Amino acid sequence: MMQNILKTKKGRYLSAAAGVATALAGGLTLAPWASADTPTSISAPAAKHRAETFELVGKQTASGEIDLGQKGASIGDQNVVHEDLYRDGKKVGDHSAICTITRVNPTALQCLGTFSLPEGQFAGQALLHLPAPSYVDVGITGGSGKYSNASGFIRTIPAGATERHFTVHLNG
Numbered sequence: 404m405m406q407n408i409l410k411t412k413k414g415r416y417l418s419a420a421a422g423v424a425t426a427l428a429g430g431l432t433l434a435p436w437a438s439a440d441t442p443t444s445i446s447a448p449a450a451k452h453r454a455e456t457f458e459l460v461g462k463q464t465a466s467g468e469i470d471l472g473q474k475g476a477s478i479g480d481q482n483v484v485h486e487d488l489y490r491d492g493k494k495v496g497d498h499s500a501i502c503t504i505t506r507v508n509p510t511a512l513q514c515l516g517t518f519s520l521p522e523g524q525f526a527g528q529a530l531l532h533l534p535a536p537s538y539v540d541v542g543i544t545g546g547s548g549k550y551s552n553a554s555g556f557i558r559t560i561p562a563g564a565t566e567r568h569f570t571v572h573l574n575g
Contacts, residue, residue, distance in 0.1 A: 464486060
């Protein structure tokens with residue numbers, strides 16, 4: 404049954420949204436989204452907060468299903484996805500994600516993903532419910548390198564069975 408779930412339109416969306424979980428920059432031309440000086444407390448000096456937004460395209464290069472426990476769709480089954488990331492037609496990084504079924508009927512999946520760019524990595528996670536909406540917002544949960552203080556979210560929109568578009572809203 405897991406195979407049937409993942410072969411449906413909803414399943415393809417899940418596969419595409421699996422990477423969800425997430426977004427990037429690094430070597431990319433970043434467009435400023437907002438910038439402001441905001442005091443963190445009355446006595447503390449103003450801390451500079453920088454926010455950026457940018458677009459990426461993920462093209463799936465590998466995927467697999469892991470049927471754990473009971474045969475067919477059951478709690479703990481997983482879908483693993485790897486994507487190359489593109490900006491303006493040029494490969495700029497990659498993204499991997501794994502979604503685990505946490506409830507079968509109706510289906511819920513916990514998805515975790517990592518985006519890797521030349522200047523560092525950042526991670527995201529989301530709880531997805533099927534049937535899937537037209538987009539998913541994935542929370543950015545941390546990072547390394549340039550993204551060591553990353554927060555924000557990534558909006559992921561499926562664009563076919565093996566492609567999706569990311570709009571990254573990055574703070575920090």
